[in-house]
Amino acid sequence: MPVKKVFEGSVDYIQILDKNGKVDEELEPDISKDVLDKLYRHMVTARTWDKKCLALQRTGRMYTYAPLVGQEATIIGTGMAADKTDWIFPSYRESYLYHMRGIPLSQINISWMGWEKGLQIDPEYRTFPYAIPIGTQLPYATGGAYSMKMKGEKSAVISFGGDGSTSEGEFHDALNFAGVLETPNVFIISNNHYAISVPRKWQTKSETLAQKALAYGLKGIQADGNDVLAVYRLVKESARRAREENKPTVLELVTYRMGMHTTSDDPKKYRSEEEVEYWKKRDPIDRFRIYLENKGIWSEDYEKEVNEGAKQKVEDAVKEAEEFKGDPKEMFNHVLADMTKNLEEQKKEAFKK
Amino acid sequence: MKMHMVQAINNCLFQEMERDESILVMGEDVGVDGGVFRVTDGLYDKFGRERVIDTPLSEAGIVGTALGMATLGLRPVAEIQFQGFVFNAYHHLVQHAARLRNRTRGKFTVPMVVRMPYSGNVNALEHHSESMESPFIHIPGLIVLCPASPYDAKGLLASALKAKDPVMFFEPKRLYRAFKEDVPEERYEIPIGKASVLREGSDLTLVSWGAMTYVSSKAVEKAEENGISVEQIDLRSLSPCDYETIHESVKKTGRCVVVHEAVKTLGFGAEISARIMEKDLLRLEAPVKRVTGWDITIPYPKTEEYFFPDEKRILEGIEETVNF
Numbered sequence: 001m002p003v004k005k006v007f008e009g010s011v012d013y014i015q016i017l018d019k020n021g022k023v024d025e026e027l028e029p030d031i032s033k034d035v036l037d038k039l040y041r042h043m044v045t046a047r048t049w050d051k052k053c054l055a056l057q058r059t060g061r062m063y064t065y066a067p068l069v070g071q072e073a074t075i076i077g078t079g080m081a082a083d084k085t086d087w088i089f090p091s092y093r094e095s096y097l098y099h100m101r102g103i104p105l106s107q108i109n110i111s112w113m114g115w116e117k118g119l120q121i122d123p124e125y126r127t128f129p130y131a132i133p134i135g136t137q138l139p140y141a142t143g144g145a146y147s148m149k150m151k152g153e154k155s156a157v158i159s160f161g162g163d164g165s166t167s168e169g170e171f172h173d174a175l176n177f178a179g180v181l182e183t184p185n186v187f188i189i190s191n192n193h194y195a196i197s198v199p200r201k202w203q204t205k206s207e208t209l210a211q212k213a214l215a216y217g218l219k220g221i222q223a224d225g226n227d228v229l230a231v232y233r234l235v236k237e238s239a240r241r242a243r244e245e246n247k248p249t250v251l252e253l254v255t256y257r258m259g260m261h262t263t264s265d266d267p268k269k270y271r272s273e274e275e276v277e278y279w280k281k282r283d284p285i286d287r288f289r290i291y292l293e294n295k296g297i298w299s300e301d302y303e304k305e306v307n308e309g310a311k312q313k314v315e316d317a318v319k320e321a322e323e324f325k326g327d328p329k330e331m332f333n334h335v336l337a338d339m340t341k342n343l344e345e346q347k348k349e350a351f352k353k
Numbered sequence: 354m355k356m357h358m359v360q361a362i363n364n365c366l367f368q369e370m371e372r373d374e375s376i377l378v379m380g381e382d383v384g385v386d387g388g389v390f391r392v393t394d395g396l397y398d399k400f401g402r403e404r405v406i407d408t409p410l411s412e413a414g415i416v417g418t419a420l421g422m423a424t425l426g427l428r429p430v431a432e433i434q435f436q437g438f439v440f441n442a443y444h445h446l447v448q449h450a451a452r453l454r455n456r457t458r459g460k461f462t463v464p465m466v467v468r469m470p471y472s473g474n475v476n477a478l479e480h481h482s483e484s485m486e487s488p489f490i491h492i493p494g495l496i497v498l499c500p501a502s503p504y505d506a507k508g509l510l511a512s513a514l515k516a517k518d519p520v521m522f523f524e525p526k527r528l529y530r531a532f533k534e535d536v537p538e539e540r541y542e543i544p545i546g547k548a549s550v551l552r553e554g555s556d557l558t559l560v561s562w563g564a565m566t567y568v569s570s571k572a573v574e575k576a577e578e579n580g581i582s583v584e585q586i587d588l589r590s591l592s593p594c595d596y597e598t599i600h601e602s603v604k605k606t607g608r609c610v611v612v613h614e615a616v617k618t619l620g621f622g623a624e625i626s627a628r629i630m631e632k633d634l635l636r637l638e639a640p641v642k643r644v645t646g647w648d649i650t651i652p653y654p655k656t657e658e659y660f661f662p663d664e665k666r667i668l669e670g671i672e673e674t675v676n677f
Contacts, residue, residue, distance in 0.1 A: 087425070116455065116456055116457075116458055119458070120457055123460060123461060128424070129457050131448075133444075136444070139414060139417025139421060140449070141421060143417065143421020143424075144425040146421070146422055146427070147421070150377075169411075170413070170417060173414035176409050176414065177411075180409055333458075333459075334455045334459045335454070335493050336454070336494065336518050337462070337516075337518055338517075341597065342594075
């Protein structure tokens with residue numbers, strides 16, 4: 001019997017804006033000036049906020065924090081590309097997304113400052129509370145997408161996970177169920193090359209993370225995750241495909257975590273300065289600045305205005321967050337919808353004068 | 354109508370799915386096959402694959418996907434084929450289902466039901482006879498129900514399908530077809546968190562749930578024949594637990610025997626016993642007695658009968674406590 005080939009597949013790599021700010025005009029998405037402006041403002045605000053959060057943590061004004069620096073294009077590109085009616089399931093690294101969805105920046109600070117109140121987010125914003133365990137949000141995104149499909153809502157469910165999350169069983173479950181149940185999902189893998197200290201190459205022998213999609217019957221695409229034009233375009237296209245055709249996509253966005261995993265580790269221990277330098281030259285904001293300059297949007301004055309605006313916004317948010325004071329008694333109030341007698345007694349005991 | 358427990362649960366699922374179209378059933382073999390115990394028999398033909406889903410074989414995938422469905426507007430009833438296999442999904446239940454309401458201060462909730470057959474002494478394969486209620490009762494934010502009769506199974510499941518929080522619904526497979534009783538055709542609810550006093554008595558309180566309630570009832574009959582008046586309580590709801598009913602009864606009888614088939618150490622009997630000690634010490638005439646499974650791995654079928662509390666052991670426990 002002749003040997004038959006029973007499966008063949010491939011994964012495309014997409015980059016629209018290269019590291020020097022040169023654009024591939026064939027792939028360049030048609031984005032209005034207003035949206036281009038917002039993309040830039042959000043990226044700058046996110047970086048400014050991130051820097052501030054790190055400083056707050058270092059001076060004891062905030063608890064453990066997971067910096068986003070270097071990954072702005074993945075977060076902001078997605079946030080801008082998603083429709084208001086789409087759902088986003090972020091990981092902790094994308095907490096800035098809540099702000100893009102309409103939630104005050106101060107509330108995200110409240111969360112990182114140790115108050116549950118920070119995640120008291122109304123479901124109308126269609127942004128799922130981020131999870132601390134790795135990858136657990138992925139099957140929830142699949143189930144959520146099934147809900148959207150059953151209810152006849154034309155909404156894509158866009159989730160985030162890191163390269164490390166692809167090693168979790170949840171990644172497999174989420175993609176496998178999405179394939180079988182034909183759910184409107186977009187699974188973004190933010191491949192930032194490290195799961196705390198463990199490099200991407202030690203997570204899997206797989207050449208790309210996107211190719212894992214093929215085994216589940218999903219489409220897999222790899223893109224330059226530091227290219228906000230590529231992220232924007234691919235998320236738009238994948239979300240449309242999800243909404244209109246119930247076809248899930250896996251988007252591997254190749255980026256780099258410029259900072260530490262969280263404020264509790266020191267990256268110098270597990271990666272070289274040369275490597276960091278290599279990625280510094282591929283910064284998502286630097287190249288987008290050149291693009292905007294060529295478009296006649298960016299100027300020195302514009303830069304100044306955007307930066308000052310971002311700084312002010314961040315300062316206001318932090319001030320508001322630091323003024324927040326929650327009620328400790330609340331810790332007993334949301335265990336179940338109805339408080340049990342047992343909890344009533346314990347609450348009384350815990351807060352007796 | 355006379356029904357055994359499988360019929361009662363099946364009847365409830367039919368009714369509830371007709372009442373509320375956001376309810377769907379999902380799990381391994383629950384659709385075309387109607388479930389390995391036939392609990393979901395006929396649902397697939399009536400409601401179709403969109404609402405009766407034969408899922409890929411992954412407990413974590415079933416519960417994880419169900420959790421996502423529940424948070425975004427559906428009300429899934431996820432089946433774990435046997436409780437012994439639930440631990441693949443335990444992570445989702447503990448880390449997220451149980452906590453989501455609290456960590457979002459009430460904004461995101463998980464109104465789902467996870468059904469699973471538990472209990473043993475039915476000559477099953479390894480991992481098919483577990484009684485693992487403690488690891489779930491231990492988790493704040495989960496509701497844990499365990500019916501002991503067809504009537505309660507239907508009424509408790511109906512309540513579970515209106516609950517605002519995740520419900521673990523433990524079905525004693527040993528009682529699935531053990532007996533029939535009158536179960537109303539029409540819909541009714543049994544309130545969550547309320548124990549059932551099966552028999553009033555004055556000498557001793559016997560507390561049990563699920564399959565052990567059935568076995569205990571036989572022992573109680575014998576005890577009554579021997580002149581011991583037993584107040585028998587079936588908990589039905591393990592979390593929240595109706596401690597008030599237990600305290601009230603023990604205040605009256607001064608003696609208590611707790612029966613469960615889970616292992617003794619850190620079984621729910623330990624908690625009940627501690628609560629009685631905290632509140633009713635001066636009323637006690639004897640130590641609280643626990644009649645339970647031994648602290649060993651459940652034996653294979655040839656010798657499993659030595660593991661599970663039976664009529665004889667329960668009766669001995671009652672007599673020992675009365676004669677203390």
